[in-house]
Amino acid sequence: MILKSQVEWALHCCAILAGLPDGRYLSTKALAEFHGLPKEYLSKALQSLSQARLVDSTLGPSGGYRLSRPPAEITFLDVVEAVEGKERSFVCNNIRANNPCRPEGYCDAGPCAIARIMWDADEAWRASLRAVTLAMLVQSLEKDVPPALWRESFEWVMKRVG
Amino acid sequence: MILKSQVEWALHCCAILAGLPDGRYLSTKALAEFHGLPKEYLSKALQSLSQARLVDSTLGPSGGYRLSRPPAEITFLDVVEAVEGKERSFVCNNIRANNPCRPEGYCDAGPCAIARIMWDADEAWRASLRAVTLAMLVQSLEKDVPPALWRESFEWVMKRVG
DNA sequence: GCTTACATACTCGGATAGTGGATGTCCGAGTAGCAAAGG
DNA sequence: CCTTTGCTACTCGGACATCCACTATCCGAGTATGTAAGC
Numbered sequence: 001m002i003l004k005s006q007v008e009w010a011l012h013c014c015a016i017l018a019g020l021p022d023g024r025y026l027s028t029k030a031l032a033e034f035h036g037l038p039k040e041y042l043s044k045a046l047q048s049l050s051q052a053r054l055v056d057s058t059l060g061p062s063g064g065y066r067l068s069r070p071p072a073e074i075t076f077l078d079v080v081e082a083v084e085g086k087e088r089s090f091v092c093n094n095i096r097a098n099n100p101c102r103p104e105g106y107c108d109a110g111p112c113a114i115a116r117i118m119w120d121a122d123e124a125w126r127a128s129l130r131a132v133t134l135a136m137l138v139q140s141l142e143k144d145v146p147p148a149l150w151r152e153s154f155e156w157v158m159k160r161v162g
Numbered sequence: 163m164i165l166k167s168q169v170e171w172a173l174h175c176c177a178i179l180a181g182l183p184d185g186r187y188l189s190t191k192a193l194a195e196f197h198g199l200p201k202e203y204l205s206k207a208l209q210s211l212s213q214a215r216l217v218d219s220t221l222g223p224s225g226g227y228r229l230s231r232p233p234a235e236i237t238f239l240d241v242v243e244a245v246e247g248k249e250r251s252f253v254c255n256n257i258r259a260n261n262p263c264r265p266e267g268y269c270d271a272g273p274c275a276i277a278r279i280m281w282d283a284d285e286a287w288r289a290s291l292r293a294v295t296l297a298m299l300v301q302s303l304e305k306d307v308p309p310a311l312w313r314e315s316f317e318w319v320m321k322r323v324g
Numbered sequence: 325g326c327t328t329a330c331a332t333a334c335t336c337g338g339a340t341a342g343t344g345g346a347t348g349t350c351c352g353a354g355t356a357g358c359a360a361a362g363g
Numbered sequence: 364c365c366t367t368t369g370c371t372a373c374t375c376g377g378a379c380a381t382c383c384a385c386t387a388t389c390c391g392a393g394t395a396t397g398t399a400a401g402c
Contacts, residue, residue, distance in 0.1 A: 001246045002253060003163050003280075004385065011276045012257060027335070036260025041387055047337065060395035063335040076279060084163045091164060095174060098198025101314040113302040114173045117238060118165075121290035128283035140275040152263040162335095162395090166346065189374065203348055209376065222356030225374040324356090324374095 006045040006083045009037060013046065014079055015141060017055065018071035018134040019154065020161060025057075027064035030160040034153075045083060052082035062162025071134035077126055079134075089125075090118035168207040168245045171199060175208065176241055177303060179217065180233035180296040181316065182323060187219075189226035192322040196315075207245060214244035224324025233296035239288055241296075251287075252280035 013031045020026060028046055032039035046065055049055045054074060055065045067074060092115035097108070111119075142150065175193045182188060190208055194201035208227055211217045216236060217227045229236060254277035259270070273281075304312065 001163060001165050001251055002249065003251055005253075005255065006385090007252070007280075008255060008257065008276070011280075015276070025335095029335090034261060035257045037257065038387070040389075043336075044387090050336085057336060058395085059335045059337095059393055061332095061334045061397090062395070065336090076283070087164065089163055089165055090169070091167075093167065093170060095170065095197045095199065099196060099311070099315060101311060101318050103311075106311075109306070113299060113306055114170065114177070116302075117291075117294050117299065118169075118173075121238070121287050124290040125283050125287035128286040129279075132279050137275060137279070140278075144271070144275055149261070149263060149265075149268075153261060156263050168346090187374095191374090200348070202350075205375075206347090206377095212375085219375060220356085221354055221374045221376095223358090223371095223373045224356070227375090 001089065003080070003084060006048070007080055009035065009042055010045045010049055010079050010083050011076070011137075013042075013065075014049070014054075014067070014074070014134055015137055016157060017065060017067050018074075018138050019157070020066060023066065025062065025064035025066050025162040026157065026160065027162070030064070030157065034157065048083045049079065052078070054078055054082055058162070064162055067134070071138060074134045075130050076132045076134075076137075077129035080129055088119055088122050090115065090122060092118075163251065165242070165246060168210070169242055171197065171204055172207045172211055172241050172245050173238070173299075175204075175227075176211070176216075176229070176236070176296055177299055178319060179227060179229050180236075180300050181319070182228060185228065187224065187226035187228050187324040188319065188322065189324070192226070192319065196319065210245045211241065214240070216240055216244055220324070226324055229296070233300060236296045237292050238294045238296075238299075239291035242291055250281055250284050252277065252284060254280075 012035055016031060016034065017026060028043045029039055031037075031046070032042045035042075046055065046057075050057050050065070053068055056068045057063070057065050092112055094108070094112060096112055110116075145153075174197055178193060178196065179188060190205045191201055193199075193208070194204045197204075208217065208219075212219050212227070215230060218230045219225070219227050254274055256270070256274060258274055272278075307315075
């Protein structure tokens with residue numbers, strides 16, 4: 001049960017996109033260079049974000065991606081679900097139905113108790129991710145990163161926005 | 163990010179083992195038959211439980227597994243971690259270190275903000291699983307399952323315990 | 325000098341191979357129980 | 364009838380194939396930019 005590395009990449013890219021001036025685009029190439037990642041493969045993560053309508057894309061020179069909503073309106077859960085999918089982490093195959101003591105054609109009332117508990121935990125995880133927005137992430141980062149590095153990184157990005 | 167089916171199997175098996183009289187063993191074969199699962203493969207899940215010291219095993223006829231502790235002292239998290247491992251679901255590869263603006267030999271103070279948030283969510287998930295014990299699971303099941311089926315299943319199992 | 329048409333280069337998007345872990349199966353080591361033999 | 368011995372059958376545990384999903388890469392469709400020609 002390990003999240004794919006795409007999730008990490010997507011979150012870091014969203015952090016950068018969240019800092020862009022309104023309406024400006026940043027290309028996969030720039031994002032890949034900034035994070036030291038393979039451009040071709042990173043593009044798949046960004047495609048997932050695009051298909052989930054979290055980012056807009058534009059073609060041609062000075063094209064790329066931008067957030068489709070304000071950073072305060074995009075949660076970690078949005079990003080994680082865009083890459084990992086919205087399926088619950090626990091799938092119930094209802095193996096209790098194989099109980100040899102069951103009468104023929106017996107039908108269960110509700111979901112199995114084990115599934116309920118596992119789904120509750122899954123929901124706790126999602127709730128935790130839903131509580132954090134990209135805007136909050138940027139605030140955290142600004143506190144962590146030294147001002148000089150922060151400024152230089154911003155300028156590095158600004159030289160490459162479309 | 164989907165849990166392996168072994169987790170589901172292990173939990174169902176623990177539910178059965180939790181209902182056994184003290185000190186009695188139940189074999190993989192019986193557990194597999196009861197749940198309609200491949201005996202050979204199910205044994206791998208039970209091996210994981212054994213290696214995690216959640217169950218004891220005995221060889222020979224009338225051998226099998228039993229819980230090594232009272233059901234009230236085994237949590238869902240114990241079982242899930244026994245099968246899935248204790249590693250966090252999000253691994254931080256520290257890709258921020260690839261930032262081209264970084265001075266040479268720069269060293270980060272703490273873990274990256276993104277990892278902190280993801281790990282918080284992971285901890286919320288674990289906390290939710292840690293709050294439920296096998297004893298509580300048995301209580302839930304007893305409420306869900308019709309008394310007749312409950313009794314028959316118990317007798318079915320009792321005919322096979324060692 | 326301004327407008328227009330065009331070639332270019334750069335972008336995203338989906339289709340295509342390679343690899344590691346989960347899935348599924350097998351056989352060997354070890355032991356508890358049973359049966360038979362002996363006292 | 365009771366004890367001892369040996370065998371048998373059943374158990375768990377780890378070693379061995381198979382398959383799917385994540386990883387990684389490539390090429391084609393489409394467009395904004397910059398240039399050059401024409402007015």
